[in-house]
Amino acid sequence: MRADAARNLTAVLHAGARLLAEDPxxxxxxxxxxxxxxxxxxxxxxxxxEALLSAVFQAKLDSAERVLDEARLLxxxxxxxxxxYLEGIIPxxxxxxxxxxxxxRKDPAAWTRREEQSARLDAxxxxxxxxxxxxxxxxxxWARTILDELVDTAAHRFPDLEPPQAADLVAATLLNGLGAx
Amino acid sequence: MRADAARNLTAVLHAGARLLAEDPxxxxxxxxxxxxxxxxxxxxxxxxxEALLSAVFQAKLDSAERVLDEARLLxxxxxxxxxxYLEGIIPxxxxxxxxxxxxxRKDPAAWTRREEQSARLDAxxxxxxxxxxxxxxxxxxWARTILDELVDTAAHRFPDLEPPQAADLVAATLLNGLGAx
DNA sequence: CGTAACCGCAACAGCAATGATGCAGTAAAT
DNA sequence: ATTTACTGCATCATTGCTGTTGCGGTTACG
Numbered sequence: 001m002r003a004d005a006a007r008n009l010t011a012v013l014h015a016g017a018r019l020l021a022e023d024p025x026x027x028x029x030x031x032x033x034x035x036x037x038x039x040x041x042x043x044x045x046x047x048x049x050e051a052l053l054s055a056v057f058q059a060k061l062d063s064a065e066r067v068l069d070e071a072r073l074l075x076x077x078x079x080x081x082x083x084x085y086l087e088g089i090i091p092x093x094x095x096x097x098x099x100x101x102x103x104x105r106k107d108p109a110a111w112t113r114r115e116e117q118s119a120r121l122d123a124x125x126x127x128x129x130x131x132x133x134x135x136x137x138x139x140x141x142w143a144r145t146i147l148d149e150l151v152d153t154a155a156h157r158f159p160d161l162e163p164p165q166a167a168d169l170v171a172a173t174l175l176n177g178l179g180a181x
Numbered sequence: 182m183r184a185d186a187a188r189n190l191t192a193v194l195h196a197g198a199r200l201l202a203e204d205p206x207x208x209x210x211x212x213x214x215x216x217x218x219x220x221x222x223x224x225x226x227x228x229x230x231e232a233l234l235s236a237v238f239q240a241k242l243d244s245a246e247r248v249l250d251e252a253r254l255l256x257x258x259x260x261x262x263x264x265x266y267l268e269g270i271i272p273x274x275x276x277x278x279x280x281x282x283x284x285x286r287k288d289p290a291a292w293t294r295r296e297e298q299s300a301r302l303d304a305x306x307x308x309x310x311x312x313x314x315x316x317x318x319x320x321x322x323w324a325r326t327i328l329d330e331l332v333d334t335a336a337h338r339f340p341d342l343e344p345p346q347a348a349d350l351v352a353a354t355l356l357n358g359l360g361a362x
Numbered sequence: 363c364g365t366a367a368c369c370g371c372a373a374c375a376g377c378a379a380t381g382a383t384g385c386a387g388t389a390a391a392t
Numbered sequence: 393a394t395t396t397a398c399t400g401c402a403t404c405a406t407t408g409c410t411g412t413t414g415c416g417g418t419t420a421c422g
Contacts, residue, residue, distance in 0.1 A: 002368065002419085003421090004419065004420065025206040043411060043412075044368090047411085134361065135360065152330075153326050158323065173323075174359055177357040177359075178315050178316060178319045178323075178327065179315060179316065179357055180313050180315065180317075183391080183397060184390065185399085186390095186397080186398060209380070209381090220400095222400075230380075366421090367421095368419075369416105369417085370415105370416095371417100372415095374411105374413085376411085377410080379407085381405090381407100384402095387401100391397090392395085
């Protein structure tokens with residue numbers, strides 16, 4: 001692929017992730033304009049709208065998968081793994097702000113791939129329960145969901161937080177909450 | 182208004198909230214079908230799509246406002262106020278699952294009204310900080326956002342939780358987190 | 363520098379959603 | 393029981409988005 005084509009491709013993917021995050025019904029024309037590219041250029045590379053969305057999802061899933069690999073969730077000491085995951089996933093979530101859960105309904109490939117990544121985090125939560133980092137009796141599904149929500153909140157609602165500080169905040173909130181001791 | 186018209190109206194509003202929660206681009210035809218009425222009936226009552234969305238927002242805001250009034254956030258003892266708010270707002274969030282933050286961008290009236298309600302919760306968070314129920318040093322904006330996220334999560338991702346149990350879970354998670362002591 | 367890939371522009375067809383209207387039938391209210 | 397309000401149905405015009413194609417011009421690359 002030629003260099004300018006590659007630049008345009010990533011510009012379109014990033015613009016797509018950004019606009020679709022604000023408005024899931026954003027038009028191809030709007031995405032093309034935001035990427036500084038003609039509408040037909042997008043149509044030439046992506047046969048249809050669905051294919052563009054899939055490409056955005058794949059880009060996000062690629063980045064997330066790399067973070068999961070490097071976090072070594074089941075091998076590293078648990079607090080280390082947690083912080084490494086958080087510090088890695090927050091920039092990914094900011095780079096690809098498009099919401100997964102709502103938009104991947106009609107993309108089975110992306111859906112199953114997300115399920116696989118989700119299973120790895122489920123295993124991490126089970127490990128945390130087994131090793132006593134989470135209180136006994138805490139529901140694993142609840143803990144898992146709260147972890148995701150805290151990450152999304154820190155990533156998008158507090159965009160000025162640097163990843164290390166954001167990771168600290170998420171971990172502290174998850175483990176200790178916000179109440180007085 | 183005639184009785185059957187009122188029934189159809191609430192059916193349309195509820196169907197709208199439900200479908201728009203799953204797909205913000207749900208068509209008027211789909212909403213009408215889900216409500217069991219003809220498409221033209223919806224168009225007769227709501228001049229345009231925007232008016233229908235506004236009506237859904239107003240319905241949700243009405244319910245939420247009643248909950249805020251009855252919780253007496255600044256008068257009742259703080260733990261009581263928190264639980265009363267949570268027990269009240271979770272069913273409201275389930276009855277009107279449509280997401281506010283994303284969809285009210287183009288509805289200034291609903292937006293400002295939501296801001297007013299949001300300010301009441303901000304004041305509640307400040308009170309909790311001032312009375313020492315939240316750790317000193319906790320960022321008010323962070324606490325406020327986490328409260329909202331926990332409510333949404335309990336309401337929609339754990340639909341089988343009864344409101345009292347859901348309220349307990351949210352309050353406990355907010356104050357104590359999920360980590361071992 | 364020459365070629366091949368890529369792009370912008372213009373134009374077109376197709377489609378789905380929106381919004382309006384007239385009319386006949388049905389259900390609520392007095 | 394009668395009137396009035398409301399609904400469903402069929403129909404139509406309009407609009408915005410999608411997807412395609414052809415052509416001339418530009419840009420990367422060997």
